[in-house]
Amino acid sequence: MLVPLCELPVPLMMPTAMPGQALPPTCTFLNVGQAFAGTQNVSSSQKDEAWKVNVRLQGCDMQRGYLCGSMEALNVPSAETPVVTFWEGEIVDNKNYTFYTGKWEATKETDVKHWSKFSSFEELRDDVQKDGGKSFDLANYPYMFMRWKEKFFVNVGTDCGLTIAGFYYVCFSRSDGSVHGFYYDPNSSPYQKLELKATNEGRAGYSFATYQFQ
Template sequence: MPVRVVENSAPSQVSGANPGHTSPPACTLLSVGQAFSGTQNVSSQQKDEAWRVNVRIQGCDLDHGYLCGTMEALNVPMADTPVVTFWEGEIVDAKNYTFFTGKWEASPEDDIRHWTKFPSFSPLVGQVEADGGKSLDLSNYQYIFMRWKEQYFVNVGTDCGLTIAGFYYVCFSCNDGSINGFYYDPNSSPFQKLELKSTNEGRSGFSFSSYELQ
């Protein structure tokens, strides 16, 4: 599947307080309808456990740093059926959103602790610690950083055994469409890792059930 490969391997700093050219790169694999499949590690001290996870992007507006989609968790122990949630995302573009979350019980220290889990964040850490990354031009970087916040359950009730109180720190690779993420919730196991790969969007053995989002 074709994907735009960005030649520049490192971001640059931009001049001016409000740069207007910091939209993230337009990656082919970050678009409406694109599907991803993988796992979320939910291991605790008591047991090792991983859920199979499917994600589909339902909306994407790079200019405003917004995207949304559905997440389907399979083999959830306390649920009789796969659990589907609707999430909304913030794209870190230094224009609409910075690396500092500023809500959802996440402190700047929590932000840095989670972002530094991604190797691709290493070139950015100094500037992010200084100003949240406001002076970075991320438009030519081959990685897109995001936060995904689940908003509600689509097909089950709140008694399904899952919580959506937290959110995901997410890193998307424009080179191969892979997604890595870490779930943050002070009341859940720390650093639950999300690992997803882009699928062929139903063309080879993978498809989503149909859900109507109200």
């Protein structure tokens, strides 16, 4: 449950670009409160399985290349209730973050393999392999590439049968708010696919200066 710590809502401040820096155009699908709904395919060689997933943005700072939110997984066989996690995201903008992860057990080869799962990455691949993609102007590219890392469980304990050791490679469409992602964790089934679509739920919500999960 999201609990605001202040009584009065404050407007979400739009970031301003530093001299010589270009920020990606404002996207209405990256506002605080925006909801997404879809599925995550967690099939393995033994069985086919997919979970219903709901995501809600709790913060977005384009200047820092940062966003965060909650993710709710439903119909998880090992859990009696929907499992909610809090995640933080990195926007690949070649200023704050590049296509190379550099942590979470992800090598450059791992990065290229996962980014290459997105057709929108194809025209960037040569540049990324050459110089990390730093020469490519991502500010006006129709897709945004991100990494989402779940930080902690909100409503269940670590004994719920799920792991949040890995992270998601994410491709976000600026035009329609659709999200495609692949989960990476060396100890989990490879290429678990996340597919989400933006919904109207929460579009008229408020943003708060601070909040905490309980």
